[in-house]
Amino acid sequence: MSPLIEARDVELAFGETPALRGASLAAEAGEVLAVMGASGSGKSTLLHCLAGILVPDAGEVHFDGQRIDRLDENRRSALRRDAFGFVFQFGQLVPELTAEENIALPLLLGGVRRAAALAEARPWFARLGLDGLGSRRSGELSGGQAQRIALARGLVTRPRVLFADEPTGALDSLTGEQVMELMVAAAREQGTTVVLVTHEPRVAAYADREAVVRDGRARVLSAGYAPGVAERVAP
Numbered sequence: 001m002s003p004l005i006e007a008r009d010v011e012l013a014f015g016e017t018p019a020l021r022g023a024s025l026a027a028e029a030g031e032v033l034a035v036m037g038a039s040g041s042g043k044s045t046l047l048h049c050l051a052g053i054l055v056p057d058a059g060e061v062h063f064d065g066q067r068i069d070r071l072d073e074n075r076r077s078a079l080r081r082d083a084f085g086f087v088f089q090f091g092q093l094v095p096e097l098t099a100e101e102n103i104a105l106p107l108l109l110g111g112v113r114r115a116a117a118l119a120e121a122r123p124w125f126a127r128l129g130l131d132g133l134g135s136r137r138s139g140e141l142s143g144g145q146a147q148r149i150a151l152a153r154g155l156v157t158r159p160r161v162l163f164a165d166e167p168t169g170a171l172d173s174l175t176g177e178q179v180m181e182l183m184v185a186a187a188r189e190q191g192t193t194v195v196l197v198t199h200e201p202r203v204a205a206y207a208d209r210e211a212v213v214r215d216g217r218a219r220v221l222s223a224g225y226a227p228g229v230a231e232r233v234a235p
C-alpha cells in the first residue's frame with residue numbers, strides 16, 4: 001500500500017539557514033503519526049512542506065498519488081482547503097467570530113451556505129464537551145476550550161489529513177491530554193490521517209508511530225511508544 005502523504009528527500013533553506021536537508025517521511029491513510037525532535041530541528045518546516053504551505057527547494061511531496069510540490073499556489077491553496085485541516089499551538093480563533101462561526105469557518109470559506117455550515121458545526125459542541133459555548137467569542141473561552149474549538153474547526157470539513165503543530169503546547173498537561181484524546185478519537189472516527197508535531201513524548205504517545213527530525217533529516221521509529229526511545233535511536 002502506498003502512503004497517503006509523503007515527503008521524499010525534501011530540502012529547504014531560509015536564506016542561509018538550512019531547515020531541511022533531505023527529509024523523508026510518510027503517513028498511511030488513517031494513521032496518527034507523531035513528528036518529534038528538538039527545537040529548531042525542522043519539524044514545523046517539514047509539516048509545512050507536507051501540507052503544501054511551503055514549497056521545498058529540492059525533493060518531492062506526494063499526496064494521494066499526486067505530486068503536490070509542483071502545483072501552483074492556487075491549486076495548493078484549494079488542496080489545503082478541500083483535503084487538509086489544521087490545528088496550531090495557539091488555536092488562532094478569529095476573535096470577532098463566535099465559537100460556532102469559528103468552527104464553521106472552513107466550510108464558509110469553501111462556499112457552503114451559512115445555515116448549512118452552522119448546522120455542520122453544531123454537533124461538535126456535544127462531541128468535544130463544549131455544550132452551551134456556541135455563542136462565546138475566543139476571549140470568553142479557557143485555553144482548553146479554545147483549543148477544542150480549534151480542533152473542531154480543523155476537522156469539520158472531514159479532511160483527509162489533519163496537520164497539528166504543537167496542538168497542546170499552550171495547555172497544562174491534563175488539558176493537553178484531554179485535547180489529544182479527543183483529537184485522536186475524532187480523527188479515527190472519520191478516518192482522518194493525523195500528522196502531529198510535538199516535542200513532548202507524552203503527546204507523541206497517542207500516535208501509532210513516531211518519527212524524529214534531527215538537523216533537518218527525519219527518521220521513523222518502530223511502531224509503539226517506549227520512553228526514551230527517541231534519544232536512544234538518534235545517532
Ligand SMILES: Nc1ncnc2c1ncn2[C@@H]1O[C@H](COP(=O)(O)OP(=O)(O)OP(=O)(O)O)[C@@H](O)[C@H]1O
Nearest residue numbers: 014017018019037038039040041042043044045046
Ligand atoms: N520563516 C523563517 N525564516 C527564517 N528561518 C526560519 C524560518 N522558519 C524556520 N526557520 C529556521 O529553520 C530551522 C527549522 O525551524 P522549524 O520551525 O522547522 O523547527 P522546529 O523543529 O519546528 O522548532 P520548534 O520546536 O522550536 O518549533 C530553524 O533553524 C529555524 O530558525
